[in-house]
Amino acid sequence: MVSAASGSSSIVVRLLGLLRPHRFRLVLVAVLGTAATAFNLAGPKLVGNATDMAFAGVISRGLPLGASKEDVIAGMRARGEDTMANVLSTADIVPGHGVDFQALFQLLVVILALYIASGLCMLGQGRLVAFIAQRTMFALRDRVSAKLTRLPLGYFDRHSRGEVLSRVTNDVDNLQRTLQQTLGHMVNSVFAVVGVMTVMVWLSPMLAGLVLVSVLIAAAVALRISRRARPRFAERWQRTGTLNGYVEEIYTGHSTVLAFGRREFVERVFDVHNDGLSDASSKAQTLSGMIGPVTRFVTDLNYVMVAVVGALQVAGGSMSIGSVQSFMQYSSMFTQPIIDMANFSAQLQSGMASARRIFEVLDEPEQLPAPPQPVRPGRVRGRVEFQHVDFRYEPHAPLIEDLALTAVPGQLIAIVGPTGAGKSTLGNLLMRFYEVDRGRILLDDVDVATMTREDLRSQIGLVSQDSWLFSGTIADNIAYGRPGATRQDVVEAARAMCVDRFVRSLPDGYDTVLDDESSAVSAGERQLITLARAFLAEPSILLLDEATSSVDSRTEVLIQQAMASLRAGRTSFVIAHRLSTIRHADLILVMDSGRVVERGTHHELLEAGGHYARLYTA
Template sequence: MANAAERRPGTVRRLLELLRPYRLRMALVVLLGTGATAFNLAGPKLIGNATDMAFAGVVSRGLPPGASKQEVIADLRAEGDHTLANVLSTADVVPGQGVNFQALGQLLLFTLLLYLAGGLCMLVQGRLVAYIAQHTMYRLRERVAEKLTRLPLGYFDRSSRGEILSRVTNDVDNLQRTLQQTLGHMVNSLFAVCGVMAVMLMLSPMLAGLVLVSVLVAAAGALSISRRARPRFAEQWKSTGSLNGYVEEMYTGHAVVRTYGRRAVAERTFDEHNETLYRATTRAQTLSGLISPVTRFVTDLNYVLVAVVGALKVATGTMSIGSVQSFMQYSGMFTQPIIDMANFSAQLQSGTASAKRIFEVLDEPEQRPAPARPVRPARVRGRVDFQRVSFRYEPDAPLIEDLSLTAEPGQLIAIVGPTGAGKSTLGNLLLRFYEVDAGRILLDGIDITEMTREDLRSRVGLVSQEPWLFAGTIAENIAYGRPGATQRDVVEAARAMCVDRFVRSLPDGYDTVLDDDSSTVSAGERQLITLARAFLAEPSILLLDEATSSVDSRTEVLIQQAMTSLRSGRTSFVIAHRLSTIRHADLILVMESGRVVERGTHSELIAAEGAYARLYAS
């Protein structure tokens, strides 16, 4: 596993792989970014030309008509006004002509059209980026959802539901925001930096060098801060997952929390999680928040230096006023993408941290894949053989060792024993929620690993001691056991499992909507609904894990009578603590420490005066 993790590509590379299906659209994004940059680059130069044109026209009004530019400059130098002479030497002055408003208007109109074209390119680019980001996250959510269906039950046992939900929702949403906010901007910023630097070098290599040095200083500071912020963002999203997990746990068990007077303790624990998240977020945001002030200070200082040096160059006649104005605009255009990239780096760090958490889910070891040519029995009689099965949840903690048992079709097999003996684990192994470490389990002589999990589980009806109902009507919850079941099928199953009698007393009957925690019906009634669901599925094998633990004695007797007809021709495994409910079982298995220590009928085991007799007497 370690070697596999080392060979795994980095987070950024894997993000780029997610974008690969959209490479043509990405190429169009780059092309539009290039076009927008080119149009915007021409603007300051044209505005500088317009400034020079207006300046030359205004100055030329006060000059004697008919004189040449060289004569005017020579006269100024003779009078000792060298500064004005230097300024005029860089301007296209025609003495006495004035401002050519027609040419100036055409130049400004052309500049406006270029800016409109650049804006249109950015608009289309923004739509493309939104499409790419949304569809990429759509596919990523699908991958995560499919991955969760392929993960073994052990992953969910060791991970809180809140933590899993945080990765699937919060982290994916954060990554989506990162892609949408930075994808197009980063492309545009990169082209803008390269293009603007090329233009500035043509205008003035010295000023361009000054700008480049200041920007490199700002970039070095931003990079240093960004590196320090990266682990803080990882801590922030980890703390978010922990907080969500705790909130989900406390909300699910709010009745228990209040019953035992643990509200104050729960609030203190929540405050601790909240404080941890607050501190992690504060550290991350404080560090990332330093990037903008640092880069802004350096770029503002650079702006002042360019203005001062540019003014000196105008005064010495080495640059025109319009060229200096253009250069100052280009300076802002050069530094702004640097500031943007520095600001986006914080969002990138946050998004990368979320992406890493998502990829951790995608990298989890999956359950054993389905066989290439699965066996699908046409009819299952229900013979189940456990042949020398061994299993342990933890490598150093044996649970089931060398267990063998056989259940004949139609038999009622009861499994009893103290807590932790491995009774429920047998059901988990039969349903392949976990894979055996050694031995094998046969269904009608077929190794269950040669069947698909879906085919296997469709033939087993499970009713656990913790009934699960989804938010919907009672009829929908019962019909969940058989897709396409009619209302008549639902009612028949409900009558067989003693559900119909209490459903009829409800105002909305079978259309009664159950909320998330099913508080509209009692715990025993919830269990009855799950039994009706299993009845409707008509499975070949029944697995009842303390299925009657939440019902009263009278209802339990009624259910036992109904189960007699349900079990006809079906193999049934009943895990029970109340031994009175399994006295008529065909075979009773007594488990201790993962082993079957006794087996036989109720009367045989009582007569043996062994472990079962002691359990029964207690």
């Protein structure tokens, strides 16, 4: 319980830090709230005065003209009408005179002006709060977006896209609603509670004590329920992210699910996640929903007590009817902020849970920053050297240990091995998607850790087995590899990579628009487009990770012939499972459990009869 409270306190402090740029506007919000509260505080007292004025006028009209107030009260007591005498003792009666409608009208005009002024202050405050909430969330979205660009690839390996999107969209929107709905109300509630209690103590200390006791009881109950609801809201938003991640995964791979007949299984898993979210949401809403009825019951009971005790004080002559009426209004004004805060408790707890999830993203360790004085090879030739490199994804599970490798320009190096041997990890380390744990990777004798990632990656053409295409035309996707490329450059690259032949058959040709759901091109054709993009970029280093896994054998042969000229003078790494495609590699590295267990040409490795020979014959 202590750690949860301290965690909530730190989140509140960080939220206040987000509001710091708007501190002057927040001061204005407080000023407007104070003014609105002051105008509202004056209203019930003046209404009570108007009630006393009307009551005194009606009573005075029936009394004998010329008699004094003291004579009338003395006569009533002599006739045994003590209760009525006590009531009249608190009224400003003038026997024989009726209601002063001019004075009453002027008082009502003042009351109306006060309420109009209060309404205008509330309107201005509401607009300011909306502006502060929107700008604060705008800045927070910017921070989260910038943070995501600085996070290492490992973060996205551990979190599904749906989970990340849920934090960036759902949680930020929920926090925005919380700020907008509660910021102004919290400010007004503080001033209202202090101001109203001061006036109530001035009117009747005894009645003020009754109200305070009942409100403290309601607040204690609400606080207890709120503490129990807090972890439920945290669970609710965690399950929301999990469900979003699962839905995104399933709908992205919808065709795969249907192809393998896993629809019923997917629906069962979805039902499990959905039931978990529904259960967490129900518990959170049920607990928070109890606060309103409980506080309403206590405040209604308080209202009845004030009415009864106030009536007894009027009968005893210690308060006027107008004063009791004013006090009952003040009692409602005092308890209303408590009810409001109870009603907003669910939103507050939900917003705190979302804020915690957002701050978790902002607190994630970032990838290493660029060196203050980055180094860049003068003329990049493409010589790559791995010097005693160690790497592991998890601290307790070593993957690559003491890897030593040198690749020179013009050399084609093939990397083969069983699944999980660490083949694709070499590409990730070369691209600095991950940082090595020990050792160095050199590009033309320059440690890549001393280079900016932009400089390093601009020299590498990566083509993965996943076709990385973007929403846009085929021409735009190919030209992405080289900014400023002309249409002629795009067409030449497409011809070299066997893209032109199928693009010409499309109704819109190179202007065919692609997206994630596009059925205009097949998986193999999408992969050819990524190859054309790499061809157009003309990088110093080629990194092909199963780049031709989705194309047919004939097209693969054509691509290999076309890439022969592209590889001239460049360092090329090819990761392949189809061993027939890498027979002509200058060097074949056989990896197993993160180590290079064999190296040599195709014929040398076959003659050795080791790992490679067993893979090849298998």
